[in-house]
Amino acid sequence: MTVSTELAARLYRLMWEVRAFEVIAADRYRQGDLPGFIHLSLGQEACAVGACAALGQGDLITSTHRGHGHCLAKGADPGLMMAELFAKSAGYGKGRGGSMHIADVSMGVLGANGIVGQSLGLGVGAALSLQIRRQPHCVVAFFGEGASGTGIAHEAMNMAAIWKLPIVFFCEANRYAELSPYAVHVSVERIADRAAAYGFPGVTVDGEDVLAVHAAVTDAAARARACGGPTLIEARTYRWHGHYEGDPQVYKTQAERDTGTDFDPILRFERQGAGGLPADALAGLRAEAEARIRDAAEWAAGLQSPPASAIGEDVYAGE
Amino acid sequence: MKVRVKVPKLGLTIEEVTLAAWEAELGATVEAGAVIATVEADKATYEIVAPATGRLIARAAEPGTVLPIGAELAVIDA
Amino acid sequence: MARIKYYQALTRALREEMARDERVILMGEDVGASGGIFAQTRGLYQQFGADRVRDTPIAENGFVSAAVGAAMTGLRPVVEIGFEDFLTCCMDPLVNQAAKLRYMLGGQVGVPLLLYTFGGGGVNAGPQHSQSFAAWFAHVPGLKVVTPATPADVLGLVKAGIRDDNPVLCLLSKKLIGSSGEVPDGEDALLPLGTAEVKRPGRDVTIVALGQMVGAALQAATLLAEQRIDAEVVDPRTVSPLDVATILSSVERTGRLCVVHEGHGPCGLGAEIITSVVERGLPLLKAPPCRVTPPFAPSPFAPGLESLYLPTPASIAEAVQGMLAS
Numbered sequence: 001m002t003v004s005t006e007l008a009a010r011l012y013r014l015m016w017e018v019r020a021f022e023v024i025a026a027d028r029y030r031q032g033d034l035p036g037f038i039h040l041s042l043g044q045e046a047c048a049v050g051a052c053a054a055l056g057q058g059d060l061i062t063s064t065h066r067g068h069g070h071c072l073a074k075g076a077d078p079g080l081m082m083a084e085l086f087a088k089s090a091g092y093g094k095g096r097g098g099s100m101h102i103a104d105v106s107m108g109v110l111g112a113n114g115i116v117g118q119s120l121g122l123g124v125g126a127a128l129s130l131q132i133r134r135q136p137h138c139v140v141a142f143f144g145e146g147a148s149g150t151g152i153a154h155e156a157m158n159m160a161a162i163w164k165l166p167i168v169f170f171c172e173a174n175r176y177a178e179l180s181p182y183a184v185h186v187s188v189e190r191i192a193d194r195a196a197a198y199g200f201p202g203v204t205v206d207g208e209d210v211l212a213v214h215a216a217v218t219d220a221a222a223r224a225r226a227c228g229g230p231t232l233i234e235a236r237t238y239r240w241h242g243h244y245e246g247d248p249q250v251y252k253t254q255a256e257r258d259t260g261t262d263f264d265p266i267l268r269f270e271r272q273g274a275g276g277l278p279a280d281a282l283a284g285l286r287a288e289a290e291a292r293i294r295d296a297a298e299w300a301a302g303l304q305s306p307p308a309s310a311i312g313e314d315v316y317a318g319e
Numbered sequence: 320m321k322v323r324v325k326v327p328k329l330g331l332t333i334e335e336v337t338l339a340a341w342e343a344e345l346g347a348t349v350e351a352g353a354v355i356a357t358v359e360a361d362k363a364t365y366e367i368v369a370p371a372t373g374r375l376i377a378r379a380a381e382p383g384t385v386l387p388i389g390a391e392l393a394v395i396d397a
Numbered sequence: 398m399a400r401i402k403y404y405q406a407l408t409r410a411l412r413e414e415m416a417r418d419e420r421v422i423l424m425g426e427d428v429g430a431s432g433g434i435f436a437q438t439r440g441l442y443q444q445f446g447a448d449r450v451r452d453t454p455i456a457e458n459g460f461v462s463a464a465v466g467a468a469m470t471g472l473r474p475v476v477e478i479g480f481e482d483f484l485t486c487c488m489d490p491l492v493n494q495a496a497k498l499r500y501m502l503g504g505q506v507g508v509p510l511l512l513y514t515f516g517g518g519g520v521n522a523g524p525q526h527s528q529s530f531a532a533w534f535a536h537v538p539g540l541k542v543v544t545p546a547t548p549a550d551v552l553g554l555v556k557a558g559i560r561d562d563n564p565v566l567c568l569l570s571k572k573l574i575g576s577s578g579e580v581p582d583g584e585d586a587l588l589p590l591g592t593a594e595v596k597r598p599g600r601d602v603t604i605v606a607l608g609q610m611v612g613a614a615l616q617a618a619t620l621l622a623e624q625r626i627d628a629e630v631v632d633p634r635t636v637s638p639l640d641v642a643t644i645l646s647s648v649e650r651t652g653r654l655c656v657v658h659e660g661h662g663p664c665g666l667g668a669e670i671i672t673s674v675v676e677r678g679l680p681l682l683k684a685p686p687c688r689v690t691p692p693f694a695p696s697p698f699a700p701g702l703e704s705l706y707l708p709t710p711a712s713i714a715e716a717v718q719g720m721l722a723s
Contacts, residue, residue, distance in 0.1 A: 008682055057445075060470065092503055092505070093501050096500055096501060096503065097500075097503065109503075118462055120466075120467060121458065121490060122460070122469070123466060125464055125470070126470045127464060127466075128466070128467050130470070132422060132448050132467075137685060140707055152462060154459075156462070158459075159453065161454065314499050315499070315500055315539055316499075316541075317562035332574040361402075361435070361575070388598055
């Protein structure tokens with residue numbers, strides 16, 4: 001697969017931004033700096049980055065509880081994201097949402113979401129809005145194999161097919177849903193096969209291969225924008241960490257825990273030749289990405305917490 | 320035998336209808352299943368059919384009359 | 398003024414607001430070419446087309462979620478749920494999404510959405526088609542909830558609800574669908590949300606009633622007048638936000654409070670309304686307040702049982718007489 005140097009650099013830098021964001025978040029979480037709970041996407045960088053790099057500014061995404069990568073890859077600011085993780089006023093949600101509710105509407109990020117499956121329903125609504133307003137854009141609705149078993153996944157895909165909406169259903173099958181493996185949640189070997197039930201294309205891609213993901217979403221998004229209707233993309237990927245940080249992962253074997261991180265989209269991209277980028281360029285991109293995230297976290301850590309008056313703000317419009 | 324024709328129940332929330340027209344003359348012989356009147360409810364029109372073959376011996380209201388569900392509309396001497 | 402039916406007031410409100418603002422769309426089961434199960438959307442599909450009047454599959458969770466997504470991205474959807482009971486199938490998009498997105502996302506989005514549905518009993522529809530869930534949704538910050546009792550209230554509250562920038566639930570009474578009343582002319586017959594109306598002035602007791610119970614309360618007031626008891630009937634019209642000031646000022650005049658609703662008593666709106674009055678004005682009360690609600694059982698199908706189940710003018714009058722005797 002050929003790739004321009006410019007795109008290769010972008011993909012590589014973004015994957016390192018996602019990786020660094022999750023690593024720093026995990027570290028800060030262990031230190032007790034981040035309240036609540038967080039769900040990390042380490043190992044899944046190629047999905048978020050490959051998919052979002054295929055989108056334009058006017059395209060929209062809906063995301064999940066494991067959404068840091070999607071938000072970053074679609075252009076959300078890491079400082080404002082970190083600020084939300086640190087529960088600061090300056091965060092995207094003004095410290096009222098947290099890790100699972102990061103949105104940047106100006107960048108087309110309609111929000112991570114804490115309810116499994118709603119990313120599909122909200123995504124269908126956003127696609128409906130694009131269709132009715134005659135906007136030449138599309139929506140990518142991210143979800144996991146756990147969400148593939150919810151009722152709303154079926155409802156959303158059925159509606160999107162009936163109405164021929166400009167949407168790409170992007171399933172990150174990361175081998176686990178919550179604390180149980182794929183087979184506990186999914187009746188078929190390939191989630192993409194389910195697209196046949198709705199009469200639109202379903203494709204399975206290697207979720208370790210950022211170029212394959214990028215190509216699949218590029219095709220599906222073009223089809224969606226051209227009024228060709230939805231596509232279901234299933235990316236086979238792997239969740240390095242547990243469902244949440246602190247999850248003892250008793251459901252993973254020792255062997256898997258030892259070798260799980262062999263599934264590494266960044267190393268894979270390097271092995272693929274990284275679009276011809278030389279080693280020093282790659283090192284520079286990596287350093288740039290890591291510094292950007294490190295600075296973001298340090299900046300966020302020093303911000304003000306929300307004042308008591310924030311409790312009642314933004315409950316209703318016009319108040 | 321006198322067969323009484325009532326305004327039928329037409330759904331959960333319809334409580335009355337307006338008699339739109341008679342489709343059979345008083346004293347005429349009507350076949351079971353023939354339309355003898357039309358009624359209107361919430362802008363939909365419904366046909367009232369004869370439940371039995373016989374002579375139409377009573378028409379209980381004039382067109383334009385509002386009738387509750389269950390009211391007697393006509394009598395057929397079967 | 399024109400005299401129209403309750404459902405026609407809904408159709409008129411939808412037609413006027415869709416004509417006024419092209420961002421307003423209508424979604425729901427059978428709202429399109431069929432004109433709706435109660436003829437409530439007749440003509441809208443022909444006037445506004447399939448894009449803006451959209452029949453949905455039977456998938457309340459999915460299409461309400463989709464309406465929320467559309468509301469976040471530039472449209473102002475109106476959603477029909479045929480029976481209020483089916484709101485249980487779309488609790489998540491209403492409670493976890495529509496109500497909270499503005500708050501959780503730091504004010505970046507609004508969810509300008511109006512959902513209307515037909516609830517309540519009195520038509521022998523049985524336990525899964527007769528319920529009243531106003532209290533459930535009045536419990537959720539971020540939602541507004543209205544309960545129109547007359548065609549004029551339907552017209553004014555639906556129009557105002559569509560123009561409101563918040564998610565609004567309009568809980569209609571299906572027993573009232575064929576009822577008639579005067580409505581104002583003109584395209585701007587809006588009623589402000591959050592404003593109660595004194596439907597009948599009186600001196601001796603305040604009866605607060607919701608939805609179709611307003612009619613029952615007014616009939617009870619007529620019965621009570623025969624006993625020389627002068628009842629004031631207050632219709633909150635909006636249960637979230639609740640106009641406590643109007644209720645309280647009525648109780649200031651009457652010193653007695655009776656609340657009537659179709660929802661169940663425990664943790665219901667009567668409990669909330671009485672508590673709101675007691676917290677602010679306990680000394681105003683000459684007698685313990687009372688509630689008239691259905692018994693704590695599902696709504697029965699048998700007509701004889703359902704007529705015993707729902708509050709009636711007689712049972713409301715009896716409760717009020719008991720309060721005055723104490």
